Amino acid sequence: MNEKLHTTDLAGHCNEPTAWKILKETTRQLVERGQLVVAPSLIVIGDEGNFTLMDEATPQAGFDAPETAHARRTTASTAWSIGATMFYIVMGRQVMNGKGGAGQSPTSKLPYMRSEWPQLSELVQQCLQYAPERRPALQDILDKATEQCTRCDDDVRRGPRFKAATAPHDDGQTEQDLAFWPENMQP
Numbered sequence: 182m183n184e185k186l187h188t189t190d191l192a193g194h195c196n197e198p199t200a201w202k203i204l205k206e207t208t209r210q211l212v213e214r215g216q217l218v219v220a221p222s223l224i225v226i227g228d229e230g231n232f233t234l235m236d237e238a239t240p241q242a243g244f245d246a247p248e249t250a251h252a253r254r255t256t257a258s259t260a261w262s263i264g265a266t267m268f269y270i271v272m273g274r275q276v277m278n279g280k281g282g283a284g285q286s287p288t289s290k291l292p293y294m295r296s297e298w299p300q301l302s303e304l305v306q307q308c309l310q311y312a313p314e315r316r317p318a319l320q321d322i323l324d325k326a327t328e329q330c331t332r333c334d335d336d337v338r339r340g341p342r343f344k345a346a347t348a349p350h351d352d353g354q355t356e357q358d359l360a361f362w363p364e365n366m367q368p
Contacts, residue, residue, distance in 0.1 A: 188224040188232065188266075189241075193273020197298050198333035200271050204301075205326035206232040208263060212319050217254040219262045220244040221269050243281030244269075247311060250283065257313035263322060264308025267301070268294060276309060287311050300329055 188195075188203060195203070207224055210216065216234065222241040225233045245254075246261035261282060268276050271294050277284035291309050294302040304325055310316050317325075 186226040187222055188226065188270050189221045190226070191270055192221065193271075195270050197301065198330070198337060200267060200298075200301055201326055201330045201333055203232045203270060204263070204267055204304075205323065205330045207234050207266075208319055208323040208326055210234045211259060211263075212323055217256065217259045219259060219266055221266050224266070243275045243279065243283075245282045246313070247282040247285045248313060255313065256319050257316050260308045260316040260319060260322060261310075261313075263319075264305045264316075267305050268292060268309070271295070271298075271301070271305075285309075285311055300325070 191199070203224065207219060211219060211234065214234075216236070218237075219234060220241050221244070223235045223237060225235055227233055244262050244265045246258035249258045252258075265276050265281055268274075272292075275281055276292055277289060289311065291306045294305055296302070304317070304322065307315075307317050308322070
């Protein structure tokens with residue numbers, strides 16, 4: 182069986198390092214090729230764990246910027262599509278109550294993905310700005326993704342972080358124990 186996997190298969194189950202890698206590799210291809218169409222169904226997962234943007238121009242619905250219905254695609258509308266794509270891959274659902282750009286208005290609240298991933302969440306919010314001139318340039322998205330990909334790789338190499346040990350109280354409990362379980366435990 183030689184079936185291709187797409188990033189739609191990761192939707193809702195994507196970790197932070199993978200999200201940054203998808204963003205970096207996809208945006209690099211957009212910058213290099215000048216291609217303007219992006220959606221989760223157009224990003225193929227390679228056998229080596231790489232992500233390749235397909236050349237097809239028919240993405241799944243809901244990933245076009247608000248202005249795309251009335252105008253041609255631009256790099257600003259592509260930035261919006263990148264934000265909507267990353268939101269879908271990470272969260273498993275489309276932005277603007279599943280309506281994508283067609284459901285966004287100038288007063289729409291921008292979604293925030295995850296508080297434990299502030300850099301990615303804030304970049305996606307910037308991409309999803311209603312006004313095209315407020316969205317980041319593709320090169321800026323690529324630079325941020327490259328920087329964060331390097332940070333994630335370094336974090337993985339260093340291994341998991343452990344909480345700092347705290348001094349025990351008179352009763353043998355630590356501050357960390359007390360924060361977890363406020364009542365005294367009996368031996």
